[in-house]
Amino acid sequence: MGSTAERILEAADEVLAEAGYEGASVRAVAERAGVNKALIFYHYESKSALFDRVIQRYYAAHLEALRSAFEGEGSARERLHSVLDAYLTFMQEHSRYPRMVQHILTGPGDKLPLVTENLAPLYGWVQRALEELCPAAGPLAARHFFVSFSSLVTGYFTYAPALAPLWQGEPLAEQALDERREHMHWLMDRMVDGLQAEAQP
Amino acid sequence: MGSTAERILEAADEVLAEAGYEGASVRAVAERAGVNKALIFYHYESKSALFDRVIQRYYAAHLEALRSAFEGEGSARERLHSVLDAYLTFMQEHSRYPRMVQHILTGPGDKLPLVTENLAPLYGWVQRALEELCPAAGPLAARHFFVSFSSLVTGYFTYAPALAPLWQGEPLAEQALDERREHMHWLMDRMVDGLQAEAQP
Amino acid sequence: MGSTAERILEAADEVLAEAGYEGASVRAVAERAGVNKALIFYHYESKSALFDRVIQRYYAAHLEALRSAFEGEGSARERLHSVLDAYLTFMQEHSRYPRMVQHILTGPGDKLPLVTENLAPLYGWVQRALEELCPAAGPLAARHFFVSFSSLVTGYFTYAPALAPLWQGEPLAEQALDERREHMHWLMDRMVDGLQAEAQP
Amino acid sequence: MGSTAERILEAADEVLAEAGYEGASVRAVAERAGVNKALIFYHYESKSALFDRVIQRYYAAHLEALRSAFEGEGSARERLHSVLDAYLTFMQEHSRYPRMVQHILTGPGDKLPLVTENLAPLYGWVQRALEELCPAAGPLAARHFFVSFSSLVTGYFTYAPALAPLWQGEPLAEQALDERREHMHWLMDRMVDGLQAEAQP
DNA sequence: GATGAATGAGTATTCATTCAT
DNA sequence: TATGAATGAATACTCATTCAT
Numbered sequence: 153m154g155s156t157a158e159r160i161l162e163a164a165d166e167v168l169a170e171a172g173y174e175g176a177s178v179r180a181v182a183e184r185a186g187v188n189k190a191l192i193f194y195h196y197e198s199k200s201a202l203f204d205r206v207i208q209r210y211y212a213a214h215l216e217a218l219r220s221a222f223e224g225e226g227s228a229r230e231r232l233h234s235v236l237d238a239y240l241t242f243m244q245e246h247s248r249y250p251r252m253v254q255h256i257l258t259g260p261g262d263k264l265p266l267v268t269e270n271l272a273p274l275y276g277w278v279q280r281a282l283e284e285l286c287p288a289a290g291p292l293a294a295r296h297f298f299v300s301f302s303s304l305v306t307g308y309f310t311y312a313p314a315l316a317p318l319w320q321g322e323p324l325a326e327q328a329l330d331e332r333r334e335h336m337h338w339l340m341d342r343m344v345d346g347l348q349a350e351a352q353p
Numbered sequence: 354m355g356s357t358a359e360r361i362l363e364a365a366d367e368v369l370a371e372a373g374y375e376g377a378s379v380r381a382v383a384e385r386a387g388v389n390k391a392l393i394f395y396h397y398e399s400k401s402a403l404f405d406r407v408i409q410r411y412y413a414a415h416l417e418a419l420r421s422a423f424e425g426e427g428s429a430r431e432r433l434h435s436v437l438d439a440y441l442t443f444m445q446e447h448s449r450y451p452r453m454v455q456h457i458l459t460g461p462g463d464k465l466p467l468v469t470e471n472l473a474p475l476y477g478w479v480q481r482a483l484e485e486l487c488p489a490a491g492p493l494a495a496r497h498f499f500v501s502f503s504s505l506v507t508g509y510f511t512y513a514p515a516l517a518p519l520w521q522g523e524p525l526a527e528q529a530l531d532e533r534r535e536h537m538h539w540l541m542d543r544m545v546d547g548l549q550a551e552a553q554p
Numbered sequence: 555m556g557s558t559a560e561r562i563l564e565a566a567d568e569v570l571a572e573a574g575y576e577g578a579s580v581r582a583v584a585e586r587a588g589v590n591k592a593l594i595f596y597h598y599e600s601k602s603a604l605f606d607r608v609i610q611r612y613y614a615a616h617l618e619a620l621r622s623a624f625e626g627e628g629s630a631r632e633r634l635h636s637v638l639d640a641y642l643t644f645m646q647e648h649s650r651y652p653r654m655v656q657h658i659l660t661g662p663g664d665k666l667p668l669v670t671e672n673l674a675p676l677y678g679w680v681q682r683a684l685e686e687l688c689p690a691a692g693p694l695a696a697r698h699f700f701v702s703f704s705s706l707v708t709g710y711f712t713y714a715p716a717l718a719p720l721w722q723g724e725p726l727a728e729q730a731l732d733e734r735r736e737h738m739h740w741l742m743d744r745m746v747d748g749l750q751a752e753a754q755p
Numbered sequence: 756m757g758s759t760a761e762r763i764l765e766a767a768d769e770v771l772a773e774a775g776y777e778g779a780s781v782r783a784v785a786e787r788a789g790v791n792k793a794l795i796f797y798h799y800e801s802k803s804a805l806f807d808r809v810i811q812r813y814y815a816a817h818l819e820a821l822r823s824a825f826e827g828e829g830s831a832r833e834r835l836h837s838v839l840d841a842y843l844t845f846m847q848e849h850s851r852y853p854r855m856v857q858h859i860l861t862g863p864g865d866k867l868p869l870v871t872e873n874l875a876p877l878y879g880w881v882q883r884a885l886e887e888l889c890p891a892a893g894p895l896a897a898r899h900f901f902v903s904f905s906s907l908v909t910g911y912f913t914y915a916p917a918l919a920p921l922w923q924g925e926p927l928a929e930q931a932l933d934e935r936r937e938h939m940h941w942l943m944d945r946m947v948d949g950l951q952a953e954a955q956p
Numbered sequence: 957g958a959t960g961a962a963t964g965a966g967t968a969t970t971c972a973t974t975c976a977t
Numbered sequence: 978t979a980t981g982a983a984t985g986a987a988t989a990c991t992c993a994t995t996c997a998t
Contacts, residue, residue, distance in 0.1 A: 158957075159535065172460045174376035178993060188959050195957090199993060251459040257511050258456035259373045268515045275519050291535035295520060300540065303508020304501055309498055310458050314469045318476050319496065334492035338547065347541040347986080357982075379968060389984045396982090451967060558961075574862045577777035580989060590963050595990060621872050633964090657861035660854040660915050661775045670917045677921050693937035697922065702942065705910020706903055713902055714859050716871045721898060736894035741903065744949040748941070759978080781972060791975080791980045796978090802972060 156341060157195045160185045165206050169248035172255045173263060175201055187215040209255070210249045211270035217242040222277045228285055235281065238338055239305050240333050247324055285347045292350060298345065301307045304339065308332055358396045361386045366407045370449035373456045374464055376403055405467060408457070411450045412471035418443040418480050423478045429486050430545045436482065437541055441534050447524055451507040486548045493551065500546065504539065509533055559597045561592045571650035575605055575607045575665055581711040589753065608667060609658070612651045612660045613672035619644040624679045630687055637683065638742055641707050642735050649726055653664045687749045694752065697743065710734055759797045763788045768809050775858045776806055776866060810859070814851045814873035820845040825880045831888055832947045838857035838884065839943055842908050843936050850927055853909040872873060888950045895953060900946065907942065911935055 163185035168175045178199050182189040196202035224231055239262035243250050268312045275298055282294035312323040321328060364386035368377045368463050383390040397403035422439035425432055444451050457464045476499055483495035513524040522529060565587035569578045584591040587611050598604035623640035626633055645652050677700055684696035714725040721728060752753045766788035770779045781802050783790040784797035799805035827834055846853050859866045878901055885897035915926040924931060 158426055170461060172373065172375055173460050177990085177991080189993090190960080191958055192418055193994065222531070254455055256374075256458035257399075257409055258452040259512065259517055260376050264514055268518055271515050272519060291532050291539060295516075296533065296536040299503055299509055299512055299516065300536070301502045302512060307504020308500055308507050310455055311503060313462065313465055314458055315500065316473050317469055320474060332490050332497065335497040335501070338492060339544070342543040342547040343540070346539065347413075378966085380966090390968090391970080391985080400968060465979055572863055574775065574777055574858075576775055577863055579985085579987080589991095592991075595960060609967080653861040656857055656913055659917055660858035662773060662778050664918055665914065670920055673917050674921060693934050693941060697918075698935065698938040701911055701914055701918065701981060702907055702938070704914060705906045709906020709910050710902055712857055713905060715864065715867055716860055716874050717902065717930040719849075719871055720875060733894050734899065737899040737903070740894060740949065741946070745846070745942070748945040748948075780970080782970085793981080794979055798975065840967090 156185075156187060156191070159185060160192055160195055160202070160208075161205060161209070164202050165248065168203050168206055173259065176203065178202075180234050204263075207266055208270075210246060210252070213243055213246070214249070215270070215273060215286060218274065218277070222281060228281065229341075231281055232340055232344065233337060234307075235295075235338060236301070237333075239301075240329075241334065243305060244329050247309055250309040253294065254306055254333065285344065285351070287350075300343075303334060319332060355385075357388060357392070360442070361388060361393055361396055362406060362410070364460050365403050366449065368406050373453075373460065375450070375460065377404065379403075383419070399468075405464075408453065408464075408467050411447060411473075414447070415443055415450065416471070416474060419478070423482060430483065430542075432482055432536060433541055433545065436527075437537060439501070440502075441530075441537065444510060445508060445530050446447060448510055448513075450509040454509055455511050486545065493548065501544075505537060514527065526529070557586075558589060558593070560646065562589060562597055562609060563611070566604050567650065570605050570608050572652060574654075574661065575662065576737050578605065580604075586739070594728065604706060606665075607666075608656065609668050610672075612648060612654070615648070616644055616651070617672070617675060620676065620679070624683060631743075633683055633738060634742055634746065638707075639735070640737060641703075642738065643733075645711060649711055649714075652711040656708055656712050663681055678713070687753070689745065689752075702745075706738060759788075759790060759794070762895055763790060763805070764808060764812070764955075771806050772830055772855060773810055776862065778835065781805075781808065797907050807866075809856065809871075810869055812865075813849060813855070816849070817845055817852065818873070818876060820841060821877065821880070832944075834884055834949065835943055836940060839904070839939060841934075842904075843932075843939065846908060847932050850915075853912040857909055857913050886899065886949065888954070890953075893955055895950065903946075907939060930945060 160181065164176075164181045167180045167184060171177075171180070176199075179189055181202070182192055185192075192202065192226055196205065218235060218238050222231070224234050226234070253267060256267055257267040272279055275295075277292045278298045278301065286294040286297065288293055308323070315323045319328075323329075324330075361382065365377075365382045368381045368385060372378075372381070379393055379402075380390055382403070383393055386393075392404065404453065419439050420438060422436040423432070425435050427435070452493075454468055457468050476496075479499040479502065480495045483498055487493055487495040487498065509524070516524045524530075524533075562583065566577075566578075566583045567647070569582045569586060573582070580594055581591055583604070584594055587594075594604065598607065613622075620637060620640050623637040624633070626636050628636070641674055655669055665669050677697075679698045680700045680703065688694055688696040688699065717725045721730075725731075725734075763784065766777075768783045770783045770787060774780075774783070779802075781795055782792055784805070785795055786796075795805065799808065821841050823839060825834070827837050829837070836926065856870060859870055878898075881901045882897045885900055889897040889900065894908040904950055911926070918926045922931075926932075926935075
């Protein structure tokens with residue numbers, strides 16, 4: 153539980169969130185974990201491998217958190233709301249994670265495969281969840297909604313630090329996040345409404 | 354036009370897009386611009402100042418591109434569509450820009466003020482454009498739609514490189530972007546429909 | 555004893571003596587110590603901290619060498635001669651030190667506090683040693699003799715390299731230093747004679 | 756009078772006094788003189804040549820100021836006092852100069868010939884002024900008094916910045932310098948007294 | 957497991973100097 | 978005379994990584 157390797161991983165998590173992969177340094181991780189710099193290379197092969205683990209750990213938890221929601225019963229609309237809830241709850245509990253992913257996605261391509269790999273299953277699930285609502289191609293195809301959902305959920309965490317000075321309170325406070333959740337469910341309903349209306353003119 | 358200072362700025366733009374601020378090096382900029390490293394410090398005070406210029410240049414152009422759309426005539430719905438069009442066109446022409454902003458937003462806070470400063474006027478414009486449609490507070494307040502619009506527009510560019518292997522073609526190709534534009538106009542209409550329905554129950 | 559950190563310190567001592575703080579480079583120290591440049595920053599925080607150590611080491615030894623002479627028994631005249639002897643002996647054994655101090659004193663003020671700090675106790679000691687001989691104020695006050703003694707002792711080492719071509723032999727050779735010591739004791743006696751004569755007219 | 760070349764020389768003077776040769780930069784001189792950096796190389800061959808000029812200018816004025824005092828009439832004692840006065844007056848009017856010389860003397864040897872060259876005539880004059888008072892060799896030879904006088908005069912300016920915090924007032928204020936002058940004349944008298952006593956036992 | 961020491965390649969930045977205009 | 982642009986070599990300092998203990 154509190155093993156050294158885990159303490160290092162936890163420290164790496166914090167450092168990665170604060171500095172991004174390029175800005176993060178092994179020394180910073182060692183200092184935060186309270187261990188010798190060389191020990192990090194004993195437990196993890198390299199800086200790159202260490203931070204890969206941090207991301208992988210998040211992805212594993214993320215996929216696990218969404219799987220049951222996708223596999224749930226009920227109408228497409230119900231399942232989508234339940235997925236959105238699970239998604240937002242996970243993000244709320246790990247608000248560093250969406251920021252890390254966005255940072256990797258917009259950074260140098262080296263780390264991109266890490267994201268792509270883990271995005272693939274999610275992409276498949278969303279495709280299936282939307283297949284009865286969406287046309288197979290065109291601007292209302294499932295793949296567009298996949299991007300839209302992802303952007304909407306993660307974007308809020310991306311913009312949060314820039315919004316803080318413009319808003320009255322902290323965008324990541326619990327109350328603010330609850331309101332955001334309502335906003336997103338409302339959006340989701342409008343999308344489903346719209347898709348159903350398109351289906352039967 | 355092709356002055357050395359501009360060649361450096363152009364090179365810095367490319368390097369910043371590829372590597373992000375932390376990953377970018379002055380040497381890389383110098384090599385790409387084909388100039389001596391020291392010359393960069395002659396033309397720009399520091400690495401930080403150089404990349405600030407790159408961002409500011411984009412922001413100036415971005416705000417200029419949106420101003421006329423916001424100031425246009427017509428119904429709220431029409432103006433919103435026109436803003437969305439201007440927004441997407443600008444992003445399409447400068448697809449590195451949204452990625453840079455997202456990278457800064459999710460990185461260490463040092464460069465955050467640069468984004469906040471420039472986000473403020475945009476925030477004000479959106480508030481005004483939505484004021485007749487949105488309630489003053491709660492989950493349907495204008496500020497939530499500001500985040501949603503921003504996330505939707507920029508998110509596509511963020512996710513593009515990760516989507517490429519999952520989709521059949523390049524997401525930033527002209528045809529794909531046109532389809533995305535249709536998708537976003539459809540979303541915009543659903544939002545406005547929803548807001549108008551809320552207004553008169 | 556011959557640890558790497560000490561080898562670096564010794565090399566820094568030599569380099570500082572030869573080039574002065576501004577002229578000294580970390581590379582020069584590394585080369586002279588036969589170690590990697592980065593190792594210097596591992597053992598000492600910065601160039602500034604490294605050279606501070608060099609000076610502090612001298613000052614600690616210097617103060618230690620003079621303390622017993624100041625605390626000795628005997629008449630004021632005897633104690634002054636004994637202090638002068640200890641002072642000259644220390645300088646003779648560390649002839650780089652007075653030159654370093656003079657160089658700092660006449661250079662940019664950054665490093666000045668380092669000297670001031672260490673000069674303070676010496677100043678106090680001299681004040682006390684002279685209090686029964688000197689008036690409290692005016693041109694014969696102890697503080698003037700403090701400057702005069704200090705200048706006379708250190709000045710010889712300052713001028714030594716410039717004197718070498720004018721004199722027949724090396725001013726820092728043992729024999730020359732012994733003669734200089736006699737000169738200074740003679741001067742000291744003339745000063746004490748004079749002060750005593752002033753006291754009882 | 757206010758020609759560009761002179762403005763540069765004046766700026767170089769100030770910069771040299773503040774930073775020392777190693778710490779001084781051509782850019783700093785250019786900025787202070789309000790001219791383009793390259794112009795300095797047009798008027799003066801190099802950084803080294805520029806600062807050499809600064810020193811040479813001082814030395815020429817210094818020798819000129821002392822020549823008449825050395826050549827004056829009167830007893831040896833009178834002439835020595837008059838030289839001391841001229842010396843101190845010159846230093847008082849150019850307090851940067853003694854500090855520059857001390858800085859060069861205690862720095863890397865490159866600039867040493869500049870000092871030695873100019874020290875030689877002064878050395879000869881003092882030898883002659885003292886020849887009737889001093890033995891030809893030994894600890895009371897003229898050459899020792901040359902060093903002692905020089906050290907005493909210049910040393911005060913060297914130690915001034917370090918003394919300021921220990922003393923009540925600024926050591927370079929006019930009043931303080933006047934008191935110092937008295938102190939040195941007293942010392943001079945004690946030396947001459949002593950030398951004359953040695954001559955006739 | 958864990959540490960202190962060590963290194964080569966990298967970082968941003970400043971230097972004195974040159975040259976075309 | 979004067980300037981803006983340009984450069985190669987230097988600056989202090991940090992990096993991820995290795996290794997002996």
